[in-house]
Amino acid sequence: MNEIDFTDCPRVPARAYSGANGKKVAVSFENAVWLLKFPPSAAEKPNDLSYSNSSLSEHLGSTIYRRLGIDAQETRLGIHRNGKTKIVCACRDFTVPGKRLLDFCSIKNSVLDGESGGTGTELAEVLDAIQGQQFLDPSIVLNRFWEMFVVDAFLGNFDRHNGNWGFLVDDATGQVSLAPVYDCGSCLLPQADETIMRKVLESEAELDARIYTFPNSMLKQNGRKIVYHDFLKTADDPNLKSALARLLPCIHALDIPALISETPYLTDLQRDFYTRYLTARREKVFAS
Numbered sequence: 001m002n003e004i005d006f007t008d009c010p011r012v013p014a015r016a017y018s019g020a021n022g023k024k025v026a027v028s029f030e031n032a033v034w035l036l037k038f039p040p041s042a043a044e045k046p047n048d049l050s051y052s053n054s055s056l057s058e059h060l061g062s063t064i065y066r067r068l069g070i071d072a073q074e075t076r077l078g079i080h081r082n083g084k085t086k087i088v089c090a091c092r093d094f095t096v097p098g099k100r101l102l103d104f105c106s107i108k109n110s111v112l113d114g115e116s117g118g119t120g121t122e123l124a125e126v127l128d129a130i131q132g133q134q135f136l137d138p139s140i141v142l143n144r145f146w147e148m149f150v151v152d153a154f155l156g157n158f159d160r161h162n163g164n165w166g167f168l169v170d171d172a173t174g175q176v177s178l179a180p181v182y183d184c185g186s187c188l189l190p191q192a193d194e195t196i197m198r199k200v201l202e203s204e205a206e207l208d209a210r211i212y213t214f215p216n217s218m219l220k221q222n223g224r225k226i227v228y229h230d231f232l233k234t235a236d237d238p239n240l241k242s243a244l245a246r247l248l249p250c251i252h253a254l255d256i257p258a259l260i261s262e263t264p265y266l267t268d269l270q271r272d273f274y275t276r277y278l279t280a281r282r283e284k285v286f287a288s
């Protein structure tokens, strides 16, 4: 198993990351800069998040994106010891060297014709902003946007807000490109503890609730979060249809048991849970 201890990796000076879900540090590992993402602690998320598998979600989500042929951050799972030993997800920093991330929130803010601000996730306004922005050919952006929608539907991602995708700018050349997909920490029920995993494995109704009722998309229609399965059933956007036509064969061809068996740190229960949940999602979320 490919286990890594990141504890003694040197910190990279003058580099830090924002985000509401857990601590992050920049470290040097194998001659590259990596963002170590720690699972959020109960103190940081006082509501109901006393438990989080977000490191596993980050790694599995990003790996699945890559296996489906979509450019996504490279990730490695490892441990970090600081009093407690935690499982962390190392995400290779794709801004090194010399690139700057321009997230879609700031891009949407720059479109003066739009009604809502950068953070608004009403689908029609996001699509308008994709057409109205002047950084990249809208057809390239639309393509990525709907590919992300399809894969996030498969993975049950409930947090693809406008800060969680974007463009890369090379200030030296002025060149702009799509950023690799990042922040997959809210895929695959990161808050499911052992009790929930057992329930999902033992009861079809418990499984179905976590496919048809929650998690939902961050995108909204008429102010309400899009329910993945309902939306896909009646999908009529041509760009969504072509993303589905491209990706569904790859999703169905994905060797889920092999992916799970090569993932380190998983307990037997987690192996069973991720295999069942991913297999069920690909059957049910996309069923008409």
Ligand SMILES: Nc1ncnc2c1ncn2[C@@H]1O[C@H](COP(=O)(O)OP(=O)(O)OP(=O)(O)O)[C@@H](O)[C@H]1O
Pocket (backbone or CB within 6 Å): 017, 018, 019, 020, 021, 022, 035, 037, 073, 091, 092, 093, 094, 095, 101, 159, 163, 164, 182, 183, 184, 185
């Ligand atoms: N692989 C990466 N390379 C470079 N920068 C990254 C990478 N992943 C994330 N970032 C930057 O770090 C920020 C925080 O990371 P991330 O979005 O993964 O954290 P989070 O706490 O889960 O965020 P959120 O508030 O969306 O829950 C991102 O908004 C982005 O600016």
Ligand SMILES: [Mg+2]
Pocket (backbone or CB within 6 Å): 019, 020, 163, 164, 183
């Ligand atoms: Mg984020």
